[in-house]
Amino acid sequence: MRFVQIVVLAGGVGGARFLRGLKAAVPGSGITAIVNTGDDVTLHGLRICPDLDTVVYTLGGGIDEERGWGRAEETWTVKEELAGYGAEPTWFGLGDRDLATHLVRTRMLDAGYPLSQVTAALATRWQPGVTVLPMSDQRVETHVVVADPERDGRQQAIHFQEWWVRYRASLTPSAFVQVGVDAARPAPGVTEALAAADAVLLAPSNPVVSIGTILGVPGMREALLAAKGRIVGISPIVGGAVLRGMADRCLPVLGIEVSAEGVGRHYGARADGGLLDAWLVAPDDPGAVPGVDVRRVPLLMSDPEATAALARAALDAAGA
Amino acid sequence: MRFVQIVVLAGGVGGARFLRGLKAAVPGSGITAIVNTGDDVTLHGLRICPDLDTVVYTLGGGIDEERGWGRAEETWTVKEELAGYGAEPTWFGLGDRDLATHLVRTRMLDAGYPLSQVTAALATRWQPGVTVLPMSDQRVETHVVVADPERDGRQQAIHFQEWWVRYRASLTPSAFVQVGVDAARPAPGVTEALAAADAVLLAPSNPVVSIGTILGVPGMREALLAAKGRIVGISPIVGGAVLRGMADRCLPVLGIEVSAEGVGRHYGARADGGLLDAWLVAPDDPGAVPGVDVRRVPLLMSDPEATAALARAALDAAGA
Numbered sequence: 325m326r327f328v329q330i331v332v333l334a335g336g337v338g339g340a341r342f343l344r345g346l347k348a349a350v351p352g353s354g355i356t357a358i359v360n361t362g363d364d365v366t367l368h369g370l371r372i373c374p375d376l377d378t379v380v381y382t383l384g385g386g387i388d389e390e391r392g393w394g395r396a397e398e399t400w401t402v403k404e405e406l407a408g409y410g411a412e413p414t415w416f417g418l419g420d421r422d423l424a425t426h427l428v429r430t431r432m433l434d435a436g437y438p439l440s441q442v443t444a445a446l447a448t449r450w451q452p453g454v455t456v457l458p459m460s461d462q463r464v465e466t467h468v469v470v471a472d473p474e475r476d477g478r479q480q481a482i483h484f485q486e487w488w489v490r491y492r493a494s495l496t497p498s499a500f501v502q503v504g505v506d507a508a509r510p511a512p513g514v515t516e517a518l519a520a521a522d523a524v525l526l527a528p529s530n531p532v533v534s535i536g537t538i539l540g541v542p543g544m545r546e547a548l549l550a551a552k553g554r555i556v557g558i559s560p561i562v563g564g565a566v567l568r569g570m571a572d573r574c575l576p577v578l579g580i581e582v583s584a585e586g587v588g589r590h591y592g593a594r595a596d597g598g599l600l601d602a603w604l605v606a607p608d609d610p611g612a613v614p615g616v617d618v619r620r621v622p623l624l625m626s627d628p629e630a631t632a633a634l635a636r637a638a639l640d641a642a643g644a
Numbered sequence: 645m646r647f648v649q650i651v652v653l654a655g656g657v658g659g660a661r662f663l664r665g666l667k668a669a670v671p672g673s674g675i676t677a678i679v680n681t682g683d684d685v686t687l688h689g690l691r692i693c694p695d696l697d698t699v700v701y702t703l704g705g706g707i708d709e710e711r712g713w714g715r716a717e718e719t720w721t722v723k724e725e726l727a728g729y730g731a732e733p734t735w736f737g738l739g740d741r742d743l744a745t746h747l748v749r750t751r752m753l754d755a756g757y758p759l760s761q762v763t764a765a766l767a768t769r770w771q772p773g774v775t776v777l778p779m780s781d782q783r784v785e786t787h788v789v790v791a792d793p794e795r796d797g798r799q800q801a802i803h804f805q806e807w808w809v810r811y812r813a814s815l816t817p818s819a820f821v822q823v824g825v826d827a828a829r830p831a832p833g834v835t836e837a838l839a840a841a842d843a844v845l846l847a848p849s850n851p852v853v854s855i856g857t858i859l860g861v862p863g864m865r866e867a868l869l870a871a872k873g874r875i876v877g878i879s880p881i882v883g884g885a886v887l888r889g890m891a892d893r894c895l896p897v898l899g900i901e902v903s904a905e906g907v908g909r910h911y912g913a914r915a916d917g918g919l920l921d922a923w924l925v926a927p928d929d930p931g932a933v934p935g936v937d938v939r940r941v942p943l944l945m946s947d948p949e950a951t952a953a954l955a956r957a958a959l960d961a962a963g964a
Contacts, residue, residue, distance in 0.1 A: 368747050368748075368751060369689075369747060369750055369751040369754060370747075399719065399721050399740070401719050401721065401740040401741055401744075402722065402740050402741075402743055402744045402747070405740070405741050405743075405744030405745070406744045406747065406748065408744070408769060409744065409745070409748045409766065409769050410769070411744075411747070411748050411751070420719070420721040420722050420725070420740050421721055421722075421725050423722055423725075423743075424721075424722045424725030424726045424728070424729065424731075425725070425729070427688050427689060427690075427722070427726065427731070428688075428726065428729045428731050430689055431688060431689040431731075434689060446729065449728060449729050449730070
């Protein structure tokens, strides 16, 4: 089966790498990425969209391969100077090259352009070879409720970036709050891309704060279920552990077991009101998801070839 | 005579160097600099105050001594990246270290702090040893009316920075317009500093777009004339030529001769409705200004000692 239109729901590093593998696997297909914007944050007056940038940099050849985020050959002069002024926060990794992206984006947003148009404009430089859409043009920000050490341990919602980058997810979350999500709607192109999709893939991104945030946009879930093609998810959990990121800190908050089976059951079978037609788990991972075609394939995205093979396996499952 | 309070009207590089010499000459005195903000510009969403920054960096040890403006050990990564996005303008010298200053300032201005408070906050890092005040908290921007090459030579007002940095003052100006000056008033502290001043010095800055812009703020001239001390100007013209900058391109627009005498007569005698009690010109410069104590002293600010000697000569004239 040849796939003409493929839609991928993606977070940051994992989603970006999966997209790169997919692009290599099906060079003739049209790929649309619907990217989480719940990690977005305004710091030092700059609007920062970590997942969108990671996807565009990765696909456009600008990414720092070792870190997985930010620009290659990055420098940190502005960050050091901001610290020299005592300008908070100092914990965010604001690189000089990256900062130019934020400046252009902030300027366009301030001029009234919606994020989807800004993202398209930035992509003209990077030519990602994939249509990159923010999940929504409305501002949605993930906040994490924790016992805040700066407030004597009182429960407090802090921005996801503060929880993840500043505290390295060390503070136990009691809830995730998607601020603004009620007023959000899918960005222009999202619903149309899903309606035309021969295959919809859930990248191996965080099921709570990446895929979960995308799915939380009102109308998004319905748009997914309206796709004519099958919906295939790829587990971000292998052997009961996350390959990258902090999904293991997020899943328990929603009562989801940290396992491929747990996440698969959380997404649920499309036939039963859930999302999945198929679910890809690692070869040695146990688990079944009733009503879902569970397939065991290597999930490691250790190099471009392995990632392309994973993407092909996902498309195989979508074509079954 | 000992000077307790000295006020200096200053533009950018020349004003900053004069202030540094003055600070060295009278370590026990209180010095207030009233700095031109007509060169200020918003680029890439950043509020940039070139003269304020030049003064603060110069006095605080952060200046690039060779260029005379911007930060020492500067890098230009963000500027290159902005050009990579095609973000205009590309002609402005936006250094990475400098950019952090603009980010902090823009953020504070956006938060509602007036420029005078922002300037004071930035100065806490640099400790210039001089009270640095913007001439006004209201936005005043110098535009230059030229035959615009981008508009088929039609008369057009362009920002001073575009005229000076982009075109190197090569376009013949037909007028200077201080946009916003009618609604401006002296910044908090300006009138008070002038009222208490034992001496008021006009730095050897551009008489049109630096000192002239400061003097154009409604109430500024009256505040100067209310100073209890004498007002002493230092000529920026030596031997009929500018030592630095583009005053020779500005003075003719106002019908002022490009000479020490021409500028002195332009400022005029305080006794006759002008400003000056005394006027310092170079030893070989001819010229008299009726009603003004014209003194011939070396005007070169080639090194800190020469500059301090010039400052002492100015104070001598103020104490006479």
